[in-house]
Amino acid sequence: DIQMTQSPSSLSASVGDRVTITCRASQGVRNDLGWYQQKPGKAPKRLIYGASSLQSGVPSRFSGSGSGTEFTLTISSLQPEDFATYYCLQHSSYPYTFGQGTKLEIK
Amino acid sequence: QVQLVESGGGVVQPGRSLRLSCAASGFTFSSFGMHWVRQAPGKGLEWVAVISYDGTTKYYEDSVKGRFTISRDNSKNTLYLQMNSLRPEDTAVYYCTSEADGDYWGQGTLVTVSS
Numbered sequence: 287d288i289q290m291t292q293s294p295s296s297l298s299a300s301v302g303d304r305v306t307i308t309c310r311a312s313q314g315v316r317n318d319l320g321w322y323q324q325k326p327g328k329a330p331k332r333l334i335y336g337a338s339s340l341q342s343g344v345p346s347r348f349s350g351s352g353s354g355t356e357f358t359l360t361i362s363s364l365q366p367e368d369f370a371t372y373y374c375l376q377h378s379s380y381p382y383t384f385g386q387g388t389k390l391e392i393k
Numbered sequence: 394q395v396q397l398v399e400s401g402g403g404v405v406q407p408g409r410s411l412r413l414s415c416a417a418s419g420f421t422f423s424s425f426g427m428h429w430v431r432q433a434p435g436k437g438l439e440w441v442a443v444i445s446y447d448g449t450t451k452y453y454e455d456s457v458k459g460r461f462t463i464s465r466d467n468s469k470n471t472l473y474l475q476m477n478s479l480r481p482e483d484t485a486v487y488y489c490t491s492e493a494d495g496d497y498w499g500q501g502t503l504v505t506v507s508s
Binding site: 341 | 430438440443452453454488495496498499500501
């Protein structure tokens with residue numbers, strides 16, 4: 287099974303900050319990776335698919351990059367509504383696997 | 394608009410069974426694979442199972458293999474998850490999600506396995 291190691295597990299930042307979250311795969315997943323945002327009590331929402339494509343309706347301050355085993359999610363200028371938990375998901379091979387999550391909190 | 398509505402959750406004793414349903418609307422259900430994803434209280438997301446558009450291909454996460462069965466009824470636009478031999482560690486909110494273009498999730502249904 288492919289293990290997804292996400293870092294950091296938590297992050298404290300301020301409105302307007304630029305933040306980066308990283309996911310590393312235990313083996314190559316090509317660009318079969320998505321990034322999800324989840325707020326308490328809600329279903330996850332996909333932000334990025336194909337490692338770097340922005341999901342329709344998602345603000346352009348979100349961006350994704352990487353291929354193979356190393357991926358990043360960047361939020362260029364944090365907004366109050368961005369404080370949430372973020373997950374990566376590899377869908378290159380079964381079983382699909384999520385990263386452990388990054389909880390983004392207000393400083 | 395696309396809607397996925399899960400049902401069937403509840404409180405069940407260890408070792409017992411439960412069947413979850415996911416009613417789909419707003420897209421051509423029979424054309425797309427479907428997944429179950431779960432989230433234990435206060436924990437991260439865990440992928441559980443997938444079924445192909447026609448029901449012929451299925452994959453499972455290792456801890457549920459042999460206990461859970463994913464299925465679908467394309468005539469009823471409904472996805473199922475039959476959960477047998479339930480364990481306390483299966484306690485979670487269970488979400489269904491579609492491979493249809495876009496990003497579609499249900500609201501989740503809570504399964505609590507406890508004596």
